[in-house]
Amino acid sequence: MLHRFQDMxxxxxxxxxxxxxxxxxxxxxxxxxxxxxxxxxxxKHGILLQVVQILTDLDLVIKKAYISSDGGWFMDVFNVIxxxxxxxxxxEIISYIQERLESNDDLVEPSLKGLVGLVPSEEHTCIxxxxxxxxxxxxxxxxxxTDLECNVVNAEIWTHNERAAAVxxxxxxxxxxxxxxxxxxxxxxxxxxxxxxxxxxxxSARMTLPxxxxxxxxxxxxxxxxxxxxxxxxxxxxxxxxxxxxxxPHVIVTDCAEKDYTVITMRSKDRPKLLFDIICTxxxxxxxxxxxxxxxxxxxxxxxxxxxxMDGVPISSEAERDRVMQCLEAAIERRGTEGLELELCxxxxxxxxxxxxxxxxxxxxxxxxxEISTRGGRARDTFYVTDVTGxxxxxxxxxxxxxxxxxxxxxxxxDIKSSPKPQQESTISFLLGSFFRSRTFSG
Numbered sequence: 498m499l500h501r502f503q504d505m506x507x508x509x510x511x512x513x514x515x516x517x518x519x520x521x522x523x524x525x526x527x528x529x530x531x532x533x534x535x536x537x538x539x540x541k542h543g544i545l546l547q548v549v550q551i552l553t554d555l556d557l558v559i560k561k562a563y564i565s566s567d568g569g570w571f572m573d574v575f576n577v578i579x580x581x582x583x584x585x586x587x588x589e590i591i592s593y594i595q596e597r598l599e600s601n602d603d604l605v606e607p608s609l610k611g612l613v614g615l616v617p618s619e620e621h622t623c624i625x626x627x628x629x630x631x632x633x634x635x636x637x638x639x640x641x642x643t644d645l646e647c648n649v650v651n652a653e654i655w656t657h658n659e660r661a662a663a664v665x666x667x668x669x670x671x672x673x674x675x676x677x678x679x680x681x682x683x684x685x686x687x688x689x690x691x692x693x694x695x696x697x698x699x700x701s702a703r704m705t706l707p708x709x710x711x712x713x714x715x716x717x718x719x720x721x722x723x724x725x726x727x728x729x730x731x732x733x734x735x736x737x738x739x740x741x742x743x744x745x746p747h748v749i750v751t752d753c754a755e756k757d758y759t760v761i762t763m764r765s766k767d768r769p770k771l772l773f774d775i776i777c778t779x780x781x782x783x784x785x786x787x788x789x790x791x792x793x794x795x796x797x798x799x800x801x802x803x804x805x806x807m808d809g810v811p812i813s814s815e816a817e818r819d820r821v822m823q824c825l826e827a828a829i830e831r832r833g834t835e836g837l838e839l840e841l842c843x844x845x846x847x848x849x850x851x852x853x854x855x856x857x858x859x860x861x862x863x864x865x866x867x868e869i870s871t872r873g874g875r876a877r878d879t880f881y882v883t884d885v886t887g888x889x890x891x892x893x894x895x896x897x898x899x900x901x902x903x904x905x906x907x908x909x910x911x912d913i914k915s916s917p918k919p920q921q922e923s924t925i926s927f928l929l930g931s932f933f934r935s936r937t938f939s940g
Contacts, residue, residue, distance in 0.1 A: 521598045523591050525584050531560055531576035532585040536598055540571040542807060546773075546780045548573060550713060551597050553773040555590065556580055562772060564789035564802075580769075621650055621666040622676045624685070625717070627725050628693030628702035630661040632885045635864045636854035637692045638663070643851040645685055646670040652850075652869035655718050657831045660727040664707075664714050670847050682706075715770075716777050719828060723781065728820075728827035746829040750818045752811065758787065758803040759811040761821070765829050767798040775800060778828040782821070783807045836865045836881035837890040840908040845876040853878070853902075860897050861885050 519538035527533050536548055545564065552559060552575065561576035577585060585591060626638065635654060642649060642665075651666040669676045676682060686704045693702035707717065722728075746765035753760045765771070772791055779786060779802070788803040805811050812818050841853065850869060857864060857880070866881040884890055895909055 519599045521595050523585075523595060525586065528576060530584075531578050534575045534577060534594065534598075536571070536573045536575075538571045540566045540569050542785060543780055544571050545573065545786055546716075546776045548598060549773050549776050550716075551594070552577060553770050555594070556769075557585065558582075558769060559772050559791065560793050562789065562791035564786055564791075566785070567787050620674060621668050622647075622682070623707050624665050624667065624689075625705050625707055625721055626661070626663040626665065626689065626693060626703075627721055628661055629695065629697055630656045630659050631695060631697075632863050633858040634661060634692070634695075635663075635867065636851070636858040638689060639851040639854045641688050641692055642667060642685075643848045645688065646847075647676065647685065648673075648847050649850050649869060650871050652867070653714055653718060654864065654867040654869075655722065655831050656865050657722060657827060658727045658729075660722060660725050662718055662721040662725065664717055664721075715773070715832075716781070719774065719777050719831070720781055722827070722831060723778070723824065727831075728823040746826050748822045748825045750812065750821050753803060756803070757811055758805060759818075761800075761802045761804060761825070763798075763800040763825065763829070765798055766833065767793045767796060768833055770832060771798055771829065772800075774828045774832055775825060778824055779804065782824060784821075832866070836883045837895075838910040839880045839882060840910070841876065841878040841880070842906050842908075843876050845871045845874055849876055850878070856898055856901050857882060860894050860901075862890065862894065863887070 519536065521537075522533075522535040524533045524535075534552070538544060545566065549559070557577045557579060559575050559577050563574040565572050579585060585594075628634065639649065646669065647667040648670050649665060649667055652663060654661065654663040656662075667676065668674060676685070689704045690702055693704070695702075712720075744766065746763060749762045751760045751762075752758075763775070771793075776786065784804045784806055786802050786804055790801050792799045812821065843849070854864065861884055862882040863885055864880050864882055868879045870877050882890060884894070899907070
């Protein structure tokens with residue numbers, strides 16, 4: 498009987514969405530320094546995350562947001578700019594935003610179009626990795642994949658609170674397609690789990706294939722680390738160092754008894770995709786944002802949300818309150834890892850990632866986060882690195898890497914907080930020798 502009523506509710510919700518399709522207004526005149534995007538739609542759990550995800554995947558920066566989804570209706574206003582700080586004036590992008598946000602399909606179920614997540618495909622095999630972080634771990638994983646003749650096509654790697662998680666797309670070197678042989682997949686799983694376990698992670702290290710369906714890759718990373726309970730170690734040692742209180746996000750969870758809400762306020766360092774990470778975490782924890790406001794300044798972001806659980810009940814216990822605070826702090830910190838940013842662009846080849854990460858390891862660098870991609874035969878990789886103690890990288894170490902890597906271009910983005918900047922240099926491009934033309938490294 499319960500399922501019957503739920504089916505009736507679903508059909509009624511679909512009817513409402515057909516009668517009242519989403520409406521999007523994009524205005525470049527109302528605000529002096531940002532494009533305003535207003536979205537009106539019938540409300541549905543997860544709709545806020547899907548809208549934020551579409552804007553985030555376009556690499557847009559959300560400077561302000563006003564959220565309201567009470568009374569069965571969803572109305573949000575976003576002030577957005579591009580990464581260069583300009584309004585969105587490209588008509589193709591504006592049309593794309595309008596088309597995606599006004600599509601009933603997009604706002605009911607996740608769309609395949611435009612996602613960089615876990616999409617079932619005959620072209621690659623997607624694997625998920627979890628384990629205790631340690632110096633050299635990523636290098637060891639890449640080496641095992643190379644030895645098993647797996648080519649890494651795409652990957653994203655996060656580390657937080659001494660835990661590491663990765664979503665990796667690989668192909669068979671011989672065929673260029675997905676690996677489907679169950680015996681070979683089992684062998685890959687066994688060897689990777691051995692590497693992930695090391696000597697200290699015998700129980701929680703694992704390699705899995707993704708669940709059925711389509712999940713946004715970065716949302717999946719949040720889910721993996723949440724399931725690994727990385728949030729429980731917030732405030733302890735991270736990368737060998739203790740977070741200073743001034744750099745930690747400040748999260749407060751209080752009651753709004755007169756309106757029967759739980760109120761969450763957050764102050765943290767501003768960074769790209771911050772709003773996505775917060776809304777993603779609240780959604781996956783089964784909370785609904787009824788009202789909210791987001792303001793970002795030059796350095797700091799302020800967020801305030803009025804939430805309830807999906808069953809309509811606000812947070813009722815101190816234990817749940819503490820857990821929400823820890824989980825939101827973790828959501829902010831996972832992608833906020835500070836480190837020297839290294840960008841690599843070169844002709845792709847089997848073993849390239851293994852060789853690069855080995856050189857980093859041999860020069861005492863720890864990879865805190867990485868984004869790996871290949872397109873048109875070219876590898877475009879971004880690494881965020883520190884030394885083994887979690888301290889900024891010495892420029893002399895970069896010089897040492899330069900001596901070992903030849904060919905291609907390595908861009909080093911110096912940041913006063915992540916590494917001391919060499920004199921008279923802001924961005925360095927290294928065009929080096931014949932390293933990328935060679936198949937192997939010596940030594």
